[in-house]
Amino acid sequence: MCAGAITKGKLISYVWRSYGPTQHTNDIWIDFDSHCRYGFKSLTKEAFRGQRIHSYVTIMTEEKTRKDKTHTVGFIETHNYSSRHSSTFHGNTEVGYAGYISLFGNYYIFHSPGAKKSGFRFFRKNDSKVD
Known part of the structure; x- marks a missing residue:
């Protein structure tokens, strides 16, 4: 599932969610426990950062699956400092x-x-x- 925010007809923020095994590269897939949803490939355009738009898009995707998917899992590359900061800001735990x-x-x-x-x-x- 992909959810996004649009302003003046242009996509300004998006997040992808998966609810089962997900392809990461040509050869590698990701899997996770059945009570989880997997969040990946999210972006907010630079001009719109700091306005919590990503937070609203994320909350919208979580509301759709709150009953059976109680946790979100994801991974962030160690050098992606802005995403690591955003994840911590949103209350996620490493x-x-x-x-x-x-x-x-x-x-x-x-x-x-x-x-x-x-x-x-x-x-x-x-x-x-x-594993």
Whole structure:
């Protein structure tokens, strides 16, 4: 699902939500516990930042699934400081770290105990889940 905010006919903010396994790259997929929704690929155009537009779009997507999806999971790349700040501002809690490295066609998955406990995991579509 994609939700967005439009002003004067132009998209100024959006967020994507998924409710099951989601493709991250050509080879890597993301999965998470069934009581969660996955938030990803969100953006607010620079001219509209600081106005809490992203907050309103996010709240709208959460209201649609509040009964059966009680938590939102996501991941932010370690160097994406603005998204990490926004996530903290919105009251999100960092529960752990997860990642993967690809070397010569082999994938090496790593995660902290907190990420594993939260149910967040990477996997390859044609392989068994890796966690």
